Amino acid sequence: MSYKNFFDPWIILPTILFAIFVVPVVWIISSLFGEYSDNWTHIYNYTLSNYIYNTIFIIIGTSIGTLIIGVGSAWLVTTYNFTGKNILEWALLLPFAVPPYILAYTFTGLFDSYGTANNLIRDIFSLPHEFIFFPKLRNVYGASIVFSFTLYPYVYLVSRMAFINQSRSIMEVGRTLGFSKFKVFYKIGIPSIRPAIIAGLMLVLMETISDFGAVEHFSVNTFTTGIFSTWFGLYDFHTAKQLAALLLIVVITFLVLEKYSRRKNRYSSGSNVFGPIVAEKLRGSKNFFASLFCMLPVFVGFVLPNIQLAYWALNYKLEFFNEKFITTAWNTFYLAIITAIICALLAVIINFSIRYKKNKILNILSSFLTVGYAVPGLILALGVSQLLVFMDNLLFREYLDFVLTGSLVGLVLAFIIKSFALANSTIESGFLRINTRLDDVARTTNTSGWKLLTQIHLPLLTTSFLTSMILVVSEVIKELPASLILRPFNYDTLAISTYIYAAEERMFDAAAPSIAIVGVGLLPIIILSRLTVKSRPGYRNNDSHYQSY
Amino acid sequence: MTENTLEIKNLRHSFNTDIEVLKNINLNVSRGEIVSILGPSGCGKTTLLRIIAGLEKQTGGTVNINETIVSDSKSFVPTEKRGIGLVVQERALFPHLTIIKNVAFGLKGKKDEKYKIALDLLKLFKVDGYANNYPHEISSGEQQRVAIARAMAPNPKILLMDEPFGALDHALKSELRDETKKIFKDNGTTAIIVSHDFDDAISMSDHVLIIDDGLVAQEGSAKDLIPITRKNSFKIA
Numbered sequence: 001m002s003y004k005n006f007f008d009p010w011i012i013l014p015t016i017l018f019a020i021f022v023v024p025v026v027w028i029i030s031s032l033f034g035e036y037s038d039n040w041t042h043i044y045n046y047t048l049s050n051y052i053y054n055t056i057f058i059i060i061g062t063s064i065g066t067l068i069i070g071v072g073s074a075w076l077v078t079t080y081n082f083t084g085k086n087i088l089e090w091a092l093l094l095p096f097a098v099p100p101y102i103l104a105y106t107f108t109g110l111f112d113s114y115g116t117a118n119n120l121i122r123d124i125f126s127l128p129h130e131f132i133f134f135p136k137l138r139n140v141y142g143a144s145i146v147f148s149f150t151l152y153p154y155v156y157l158v159s160r161m162a163f164i165n166q167s168r169s170i171m172e173v174g175r176t177l178g179f180s181k182f183k184v185f186y187k188i189g190i191p192s193i194r195p196a197i198i199a200g201l202m203l204v205l206m207e208t209i210s211d212f213g214a215v216e217h218f219s220v221n222t223f224t225t226g227i228f229s230t231w232f233g234l235y236d237f238h239t240a241k242q243l244a245a246l247l248l249i250v251v252i253t254f255l256v257l258e259k260y261s262r263r264k265n266r267y268s269s270g271s272n273v274f275g276p277i278v279a280e281k282l283r284g285s286k287n288f289f290a291s292l293f294c295m296l297p298v299f300v301g302f303v304l305p306n307i308q309l310a311y312w313a314l315n316y317k318l319e320f321f322n323e324k325f326i327t328t329a330w331n332t333f334y335l336a337i338i339t340a341i342i343c344a345l346l347a348v349i350i351n352f353s354i355r356y357k358k359n360k361i362l363n364i365l366s367s368f369l370t371v372g373y374a375v376p377g378l379i380l381a382l383g384v385s386q387l388l389v390f391m392d393n394l395l396f397r398e399y400l401d402f403v404l405t406g407s408l409v410g411l412v413l414a415f416i417i418k419s420f421a422l423a424n425s426t427i428e429s430g431f432l433r434i435n436t437r438l439d440d441v442a443r444t445t446n447t448s449g450w451k452l453l454t455q456i457h458l459p460l461l462t463t464s465f466l467t468s469m470i471l472v473v474s475e476v477i478k479e480l481p482a483s484l485i486l487r488p489f490n491y492d493t494l495a496i497s498t499y500i501y502a503a504e505e506r507m508f509d510a511a512a513p514s515i516a517i518v519g520v521g522l523l524p525i526i527i528l529s530r531l532t533v534k535s536r537p538g539y540r541n542n543d544s545h546y547q548s549y
Numbered sequence: 550m551t552e553n554t555l556e557i558k559n560l561r562h563s564f565n566t567d568i569e570v571l572k573n574i575n576l577n578v579s580r581g582e583i584v585s586i587l588g589p590s591g592c593g594k595t596t597l598l599r600i601i602a603g604l605e606k607q608t609g610g611t612v613n614i615n616e617t618i619v620s621d622s623k624s625f626v627p628t629e630k631r632g633i634g635l636v637v638q639e640r641a642l643f644p645h646l647t648i649i650k651n652v653a654f655g656l657k658g659k660k661d662e663k664y665k666i667a668l669d670l671l672k673l674f675k676v677d678g679y680a681n682n683y684p685h686e687i688s689s690g691e692q693q694r695v696a697i698a699r700a701m702a703p704n705p706k707i708l709l710m711d712e713p714f715g716a717l718d719h720a721l722k723s724e725l726r727d728e729t730k731k732i733f734k735d736n737g738t739t740a741i742i743v744s745h746d747f748d749d750a751i752s753m754s755d756h757v758l759i760i761d762d763g764l765v766a767q768e769g770s771a772k773d774l775i776p777i778t779r780k781n782s783f784k785i786a
Contacts, residue, residue: 437641440604441696443628444635445655445703455654459645 010353010449011362017346018365021372021417024383028248031241039236043243047226051243055222057140058147058215059205065148066204070155071197073294075185078163082282082290090529092294095301096153097521099478099495101213102514103146105502106305108217109312111137116308138218146214149301151204157528158200162193195261202258206251210376212481213499223247224378224481231382231485241386244379255374306518312511325497325512332477332493332516335408339415340472343423344465346416350424351431352453355439370421377482380414384486387413410486418482419475423468430464431457467527474524477517553616554580554739555601555707560610562596570596572763574610578707578756581737583730585750585771588760594743597760598709601741602635603628615706634700638712640692642684648695649680655703670698673732690721697729701738708733708740714749726752 076082077089095103110117111134121133137145166189190197212224223243231240282290350369354362372380388405396403404410434457442452458465480495487496494513501510555578562571570593578584586594599605601612603619603626611621614633619626642651652667671677674694679687684695693713700708713729714722730753733740742753750757750771757774759767767774 435639435641437637437639438643440599440602440628441635441637441641441700442643442654443604444602444631444633444700444705444709446629446632446657447655448629456643 008357010349010357011359014350014353014362014365014369017350018369020387020413021369021420024380024387024417025248025375027386028241028245028379028383031238032245034238034242036242037236037239039230039234039239040242043226043230043239047221050221051223051226054140054215054220055209058143058208058220058222061140061144062147062151062204062208063201065144066152066155066201067197069148069152069297070200071159071190073152073297074156074159074163075189076290076294078160079185079189079279080282080290081279082287082294084291084295085279088291088294088298090525091298091302092156093153093525093529094298094522095150096525096528097474097518098150098302098305099213099480099517099521100146100150100207100211101217101480101495101502102309102498102517103150103301103305104143104214104217105498105507105510105514106308107137107142107146109308109507110134110304116311138220140220143215143218143220146218147204147208147211149297151207152297152301154203154207155197155200158196159193162196163189166192198261199258202254202261206254206258206374209247209250209254210378212376212378212484213495217502223250224376227378227382228481237382237386241382244376244382247376248379251374251376255371306515309511309515309518312508313515316508316511324492328492328494328497328513329516331491332495333473335411335415335493336473336476337469339412339419339476340423340469342412343416343420343472344427344468346420347423347427347468348453348458348461348465351428352449352457355431355436356449356452366424370424372417373419373421375418377414377418377479378485380417381482381485384410384414384417384482406488408488408491411483411488414482414486415472415476415479418479419472422471422475426464426468426471427461430461434460470523470527474521477520552580553577554582554614555741556611556613556616557597557601558611558613560597560600560607560612562593562600562605562607562609569608570763571600571607574760574763574765576758576765578739578741580739581734582756583733583738583740583742583754584756584758585742585744585754586758586760587744587747587750588766590745592760593763594745594760595711598711598741598743601707602633602709603631632703632706634703634705634708636693636696636700636708636710636713638715640684640689640696642692642696642699644684647681647683648676648687651684651695652699652702654699657703667698667702670702671695674698674728690717690725693717693725701732701736706739708738710740710742712744712746713742714746715744722749723752729753 073088073092077085077092109115112118113132113136115134118133121127122129122131127133136142209223211222212228215222216225216228223246227240227243227247230236230243350362350366353359354366375383385405388407388410389402392402392404438456439452442456447456477494480499483493483495484499487493492500494517497513498510498517501507501513555576557574557576560571560574560576561569563569574597576584586597588594596605600607600620606620606625609622612619614631617626618624619631642648643654646654648671649664649667652670653663656663656666668677668680671680674697676687676691676694676698679691679695684692687695697708697710697713700710714726717725726749732738742749744750751774754771757767757769757771758765759774
């Protein structure tokens, strides 16, 4: 519509939301232009180089690890048939359910000097107590391994999608030009999906540098641990914000690269005019090594930590569902469901506003709202804390009290900013599947925007709505640093319980909340694997009649 | 002189470019008249329909419905306030609603009254046996009947139909055209049909407008247009 009404609720609401989303981030960045304290000088002179060195080392290590595992396994499962392929195809996504900090906790339980694995080796080979077989993991190498095995599914997922959509003829032309199968892989296969791989890798790196739980457990000093210790060790909120601003600049760089690569991928993803790749059967040693290569990341990233967690849980004499665990689980699900409902509703309102009002400004605002996922939880916690203090001063100064600060409002707000993109992408694609002709017809029958939304769009969006809620719930349950900082006093969530128990080396106690987190994390994987199958060329969707009218 | 239900004066339209898709269109439609707008693909006929419906705002000119300005340079009455019905080629039935709920969707009032009106219309179009079925459970011809019934249900001032018989086979198309015309005439429905099919226009309408390159190339009663258009094989100079 060319006419505009800026007092229209369908325009005002997304605009207010945009302001709430952006203010915390702007506050963080603006700190760079403020004064620098003595603490900053100290950090700059003595510890900043260490943060930078460790962060770069982990970035390089994780990039190498995730690329080898992610691209390699994606290529194998798309191009070849080998033993266990049908299971491994989706099982390779399972480590998505294990947050890096939980893998870090279980790895220390397994591979520390007197961990389960070293004890087992000593027992089996009757070795002396001082013999240590597995090298120490509490360092940058260990952190890189943990991130590689928990985050490679990002690269696996995008690479596999890209390989699936790649034209078979490209590969066949390569073979006719005299290239071996392996040469076709790295000379043609990889370069033709490079933008997709880079996009996946940028997501991995954003997660890597945002992590707090794993690096803190391994005592590796990075930006996130630096921000945390500056805030809660030196009690210097301003310097913590300045450190956060530096980290945010790195995150924004990765984000821009990710968006750019994704856009390039749109043009480069091959046509499937000549049919998708037909998998070739592997035999003998090739079959064995292909299976092994794809099984290893699933074993290390999912099976092994779960065995360790189950071992701890069982040794806890099955006092799994004690009162504390139930309260914590309730707190977590309560928070997650509230956040998921709000996120899904906001995504519906914003996408509906864009569709109904056909307003370009709304479209731009909405794309800004989705970048919240890239902002590390710790930085969001800083920004949201400042926003709440400001609101408390503005609204409740006369009561000389903190009303919003330390309440659930901050936590929910941070979760919404962080997970809105997840809800939005699902709701947006749900709206795209609804024929716009339905809107045209409904509008001719004197249907208001509200009736169109509630009686036509919402019923057709049920699946998308629930899917988006599941994605948000699993994200909220895993989120550690924002929960740790913004939670109300004595309000524990599963992630916080896990963190506190692990910090106190009470690993038996940490097992129950960890298993619950992994269990919920499995839900989006089921959805993801279904979506991947549906995206395959030639897949027949039995529900298609539902959307085609 | 009969009262005009629709009056379009000096209508022009362009999409973000300098190229005008509609150039100075004038059209009068009397109450109870069936008008067809014919023309090749991309001539601007669907855009004209969308402008009448209020789904698009024209660059220039005036649209009047029942002697009231609904769109000009100063004012714009939104789609939902214009009192029009819309039927599209894809039928656009609401997939999650039963047939009777689809037809009753645009009606106001008590549920029983709404369903009675809807059922009467379904009977008129001989699809009352499917009232409780979902759209995907009936054939394409039956879906089109439901779509027309739904558009007629709120008793619109004008019924707009965009390629209403486009997706149907020849025999079904001919049958549905005759039935629809009879129902329209019996009910005194004012309708504008956009089509690229010459037979649709001739068999359904009282008045035909042929648009080419955004201009009215020919205009007249269906009878008068037959010899000219047949001879020219629909190529308009």
